[in-house]
Amino acid sequence: MTEQYDIAVIGGGxxxxCAAMTAAEAGARVLILETAPKPYRGGNSRHTRNFRCMHSGPLGPxxxxxxxxxxxxxxxxxxDGKTDEHLARLAIRQSEQCLPWMQEHGVRFQPxxxxxxxxxxxxxxxxxGxxxxxxxxxxTADTLGVEVKYEAAVTHLELNGDRIEWVDFTHQGKTQRITPTAVIVASGGFQADTDWLTRAWGDPAKNFLIRGTPYNRxxxxxxxxxxxxxxxxxxxxxxAVAIDGRAPKFDGGIVTRLDCVPFSIVVxxxxERFYDEGEDVWPKRYAIWGRLVAAQPDQVGYVIIDSKSLNLFMPSVFPPLKADTLEDLAQMMDLPGDKLAETVANFNAACGDTSGFHPTELDGVSTSGIKPPKTNWARPITEPPFYGYSLRTGVTFTYLGLKVDENAQxxxxxxxxxxxxAAGETMAGSILGQGxxxxxxxxxxxVFGRIAGREAADYAN
Known part of the structure; x- marks a missing residue:
């Protein structure tokens, strides 16, 4: 390529x-190299729903x-304390100013x-969404003059001493090379490379499903x-979260997540039950269930609820299995019927007073005398019809990534x-050690996209 760019941004989510828009607003000529075809642009971001935001009073929605x-x-x-406090607090503090910035750049919010x-x-x-x-x-990026190449798969960044000399990528069947002044890597983790996942996790990873884009390899x-x-x-x-076992291998997205666990037992x-289903409110605990399921035989789990819990969570993309008896449900799910009935009976017997049940907050409605306990939302599973879902480990993104400082460098x-x-999932391990x-x-x-865009533009200028 003969064009000269100030900044090459690798990734399209x-x-x-955020990096490309920030750099363009600072006067830089920016090229985005997105591996995916245009209909699949955006990486895992197209599957998201929300943004966690610090605020000192009501703000937007x-x-x-x-x-x-x-x-x-x-x-x-x-x-569990495994985070870089300095970078974490930086992200938290700057999140408040991000929300109005997002609105200024075209994002609309809802309750x-x-x-x-x-x-x-x-x-x-x-x-x-x-x-x-x-x-x-x-x-917005287009109005700012940002150029985008789709199906542009970056294959190599040439590091010479303390700078990147050039970027190689394939596009329209040809290998191309550019020599930007600065480079921002925002191309995600390696979760879609199942061979790499298997090298890290061992054979259980072969049973994992990949919730997000198949292009983050x-x-x-x-x-x-x-x-x-x-x-x-x-x-x-x-x-990694527990998702519907019927989800596709790749790109099922957020709709394959199941939010019924707090109101269920999981076997x-x-x-056999293996963890406290009511440990905390779901947004703080849903992301541990992928690992919990991964540790079970064949990396599979099963959710069991009854009719009184069916409408307490967001509807699933695939309807649950339904039966009038637990034995029939067990047969449909290929579970041992006698054992499931025994597990449910023991759970029901351990449930106490349920009058304080409150589905949207910690209610202390708990079991006693069984292990593992259920510490909130523990109601007997007694009212037919009974419903069941299979669970598999759904990997969203991996935490091995590029180490950055407070300037995203x-x-x-x-x-x-x-x-x-670097910005986004490719450096998120700098803050997320686990969970x-x-x-x-x-x-x-x-936050780090905006920082990277600002710093790269300052360097290029």
Whole structure:
């Protein structure tokens, strides 16, 4: 290619777009290289629904207030303290100014969804979901003069000393090379490379489903790590949730997630419970269930509810299995009928007073005398018809990534790389050591995308 660009942004999702728009507004000539075809642009961002946002009072669709300490405490709880506090607090503090910036760049918000996502205070929901956000950003980027190449798969970034010399990519059947002044990597994790997942996790990973885009294969990540760019995170740590076992192998998206766990019991293929289904409100606990299911035989679990719980959560994309008796439901799910009936009977006997049941907050309605306990929303499963779902581990994105500083800049053991920045899922492991908090991935991508765009433009100018 003969065109000269100030900044090449690798990736086409939320973080890439925030970086590209910010850099373009600072006067830089920006090229986005998106591996996916245009209809599938946006990476995992097109499957998102909301953005977790600190605010000191009502803000946009958000009610009440959600301060830095509350936000950070929520993050510490789900990560068990495995986070870079400085970068985490940076993301949290800057999230408040991001919401009006998002609106200025075309994003529209709506009131919080109901069901188990009781997030009106903490998370701002996108009107039309992530696909609308992605489309709005592409429209805005176009008006700012950002160029986009689709089906442009980056294969190599040439690192020479402390700078990236060139970027190689394939496009329309040809290999092309550009020499931008600065590079921003926002191309996600490696979760769609199931061979890499299997090397990290072992054979159980062969049974995992990939919730997000099939185009996040970690090609750029691997290329940079092989050249000595500093990494962060554990390859076995990821955002993994329990999803409907009938979901496709790739790209099922957020609609395949099941939100019924708090009102259920969950058993493995031996019809045995294995964890507290009511440990905390769902947005703080849904992301642990992928790993829990991954640890069960054949990496599968089964949700069992009765008719009184059917309307307490957002509807599933696939209807549940339905039977008038637990034995019939067990047969439909290929579970041992006698054992399932025994497990349910023991659970029911352990349930106490349910008069305080409250589906949208911790209610303390718990079991006694059984292990594992159920510490909230514990009601007997007694009212037919009975319903069941199969669960599989659904991986959203991996946490092994590029280590960055507070300016989103990458480096090697010898020091910073002068013209390389990273944003979004490809550097989220800098903040997320384990676990996940609903909407926080979009926070990381927005905050560090804007930082990367600003810093890269400053360098290019």
């Amino acid at each position: 939320n973080a890439a777009l 958000l009610v009440e207030d959600y301060g830095e300490e509350d936000y950070f405490a929520d993050l510490m709880k789900v990560t 919080s969804l109901s069901g188990t996502l009781s997030l009106g205070r903490t998370n701002a929901f996108f009107m039309g 992530g696909k609308s956000l992605v489309n709005a950003y592409y429209r 970690g090609v750029v990540l691997a290329d940079l790590l092989d050249q000595g760019v500093q990494s962060i995170g554990d390859p076995t740590q990821c955002h 493995n293929k031996n019809a 990458c480096g090697t053991d010898k020091g910073p790389i002068r013209n390389l920045w 996940y908090l609903a909407g926080f991935g979009m926070t990381i991508g927005t």
